[in-house]
Amino acid sequence: MTPPLFVYNTLSRSKELFKPLHEGRVGMYVCGPTVYGDAHLGHARPAITFDLLFRYLQHLGYKVRYVRNITDVGHLEHDADEGEDKIAKKARLEQLEPMEVAQYYTNRFNHAMERLNCLPPSIEPHASGHIIEQIRLVQEILEAGYAYESNGSVYFDVVKYNEDFKYGILSGRNLEDVYDASRELDGVGEKRNQVDFALWKKAAPEHIMRWPSPWGEGFPGWHCECTAMGRKYLGEEFDIHGGGMDLVFPHHECEIAQAVASQKKQMVHYWMHNNMITIAGKKMGKSYNNFITLEQFFTGQHELLEQAYTPMTIRFFILQAHYRSTLDFGNEALQASKKGLDRLMDAVRQLSRITPSAQGNLTEEYAATLEQKCYDAMNDDLNSPIVISHLFDACRTINTLADGKESITAAGLEALAKVFHTFCFDILGLAQEENGNAQREVAFGGAVDLLLEMRSKAKADKDWATSDKIRDNLAALGFLVKDTKDGATWKLEV
Template sequence: MEQKLLIYNTLSRRKEQFEPVNAPNVGMYVCGPTVYGDPHLGHARPAITFDVVFRYLKHLGYKVRYVRNITDVGHLENDADEGDDKIAKKARLEQLEPMEVAQYYTNRYHDAMTALNVLPPSIEPHATGHIIEQQQLVQQIIDNGFAYESNGSVYFDIEKYNGKFHYGRLSGRNLDDVINASRELDGVGEKHNQVDFALWKKAQPSHIMRWSSKWGEGFPGWHCECTAMGQKYLGAHFDIHGGGMDLVFPHHECEIAQAVASQGHDMVKYWMHNNMITINGQKMGKSLGNFITLEQFFTGQHESLTKAYSPMTIRFFILSAHYRGTVDFSNDALMAAEKGLERLLNSISDLKRITPADTCDADTERIVTSLRQKCYDAMNDDFATPQLISHLFEACSVVNRLIDHKGTICGQCLKELTETMHLFTFDLLGLKEDAGSGSNEREEAFGKVVDMVLDLRAKAKAEKDWATSDRIRDELSAAGFEVKDTKDGVSWRLNK
């Protein structure tokens, strides 16, 4: 059955049916990290969010070119046009070359993404590798009359642009009052208006990262890189541009203005934004003192953590909320995610232990035959992963009943249940066992050993050797196994 996908478009502020510009080809651009520090939970959320989008679009049969950039120059402190470059500042403090800093933290980011089972993008361009393209973009905007040079820097003329187009469409801001208020500052500093943003900045003598240009030695403004690289790799009009909600203004608003000013029309059809991570209701950030890196989550080495949490627990925690909703961190929430993930993976593992019957009971047949489309419906409704997970938990309840011999399932339905749970859990949500390679083989061997022990117990019971039977049961219980005797046989589960 053909699936109809709805995507919430930040630009239109409504859900829209996904209709690619050039189907079956899909272009998707997502803002990646500024590589000047260890990856944290705020990096994980957009990466996981758009990893799921990437996986699902490919599953639907689209040929997706996924571009996720690396910002290694031009991002100044406080997202402003003044101050230090974040990477250059780190390089000075640690007495390193800026590219040493960028490479080190790029490697750390990649390691974290691998642990979180985030697929690599199709292309991962670096801002420093596209200086020429950014200079060409700046020149196009100047040629079209929407930028001006001032003292070796180039600024985007917001007032002129806003007179013909509308600056503020994405964020919903009306900047007319701001522009008018800034007129009294004309002639003060380099900008015509305080709201104008830098396309190219003149490098001061102390600035480490600099390139030659017709405007003098300098470096590109932060907003240029995504527009220039999006145009280069995805064309003048592509499908999806994603990132965190904190990028709506000014970064993505400036990207829209740059694209329209350079080529005369919008570049992006669907703008998608994930919401932020909070800790006790506050946005996670270094300045607030509530900053936790992914490595600290994985090791438990942070004062706010009561234990270590696996990468898959973090992934499940993030997917348990809709990507447009706020996720509030707490140890209780992470422990709940850990238990939820364990329940899901245990049920999938238990599928191998179910013996099919000739027929299904009514409840099992009803749930199994509707499960796949329910899961698709959730994904088609703007990637509603919490709803998808709830459907998978309903399937877990079916598995538990079957393991406890409280229902029957035919071979065809067992195959359908297994394939559906594997598809949506592993292929589309991107979850996996944290144990690493070979875990399935170890799990299978482990199950055979337990079944052998239970066979010995069954033999002891048949011979009325109650002491041996009870001792096996008690020792399994002490080792963490839950053993149930029913009229239809025996079932077991490992309580982790």
């Protein structure tokens, strides 16, 4: 039995014991991308963070409904209160249908996530396909008295809501803080209060994406989609809502207000947020024009990149930092991640070549201790860096076993291989990439083994010249041969 799982709840600002609402089942909603451009490294972090959580919850035996939305209605500038819809703008400039733009980038996003070995969500709802649900949400908030219509648009009355409940419970802001953050929007004359946010916006004549509503043709505010779709697919209350820390305010704060205003109770029990990826200490993102797309990472085609990086190197880079810590981009850090990933994958391959011993000094107990350490780290708010450090410690032991300096029983070797498979592949979601050294090992492994058998026979016949020639020729090709008391092992030097 693994210890109880503790997760950091942004709402309570503390680690809490995870207790699902329904025994054996978990409802999880994660804010997905706005599809008006290619996915970048900043998109990869929440995808990998919540893929890790998704994998681990399933590993623990939960049946998980994982919902990740696609925002294809578009974000408006300035918190959906003014400006032009970004998807509509791109469609207008490129003379495309807005849904053509959205579908193109949705396909590219999902392909990038597949390459990062992120499992697909259980449901991937599109904002444009749930306009009816969003209109219904706005109507409920109006009927409850926490919204008002103004010139064909509908706004959430933050001041009135704050009198009855409390606006700012997730971000820790009071209403004065929100006023300060909203002053740049001064002059939006339709709103009663500067802090109010749009639930429905009247479409200007030139606005392409528009739908009929009780208040005239328009489109939903950004915050409505997640509240409406989360409730549709996970119910009025569900377990986990995730996303990047940049969404805490205003997006998730507004989601909480919408849910409480419409149903008089909290919708989400655990709010979880990953921290940002930075570049030179500044958040990486489209709005800062300092982002690098995942495709550019995979091809190396960007001025800041010294080389191309594989999808698994990117995944490992992200998993080496705790999801709530900032992660600064740098070529040195990515190159170190590549070496670390190669080290883990080399240990996995070495495990298949180790010959067990009946009198081995390592047994199943060693593997069980390693396994428990890894579970303890995962149960401590998904501490993937600590899991990786424990696996690295085990890599040293695997190298000594491969060199014949230590021995392990057959049962111990089987248990150790299972631990590595479980945590490297099933939980961390890493994958053997069929390129470089791994591909060469697969292609030439049988031939190397055959040559080593010939070398073993030569040594038995005291034909040292042939033995040395085989070893030296293999070394020239990059295959490092090590003699052990049980024979010889080999690996392809990185």
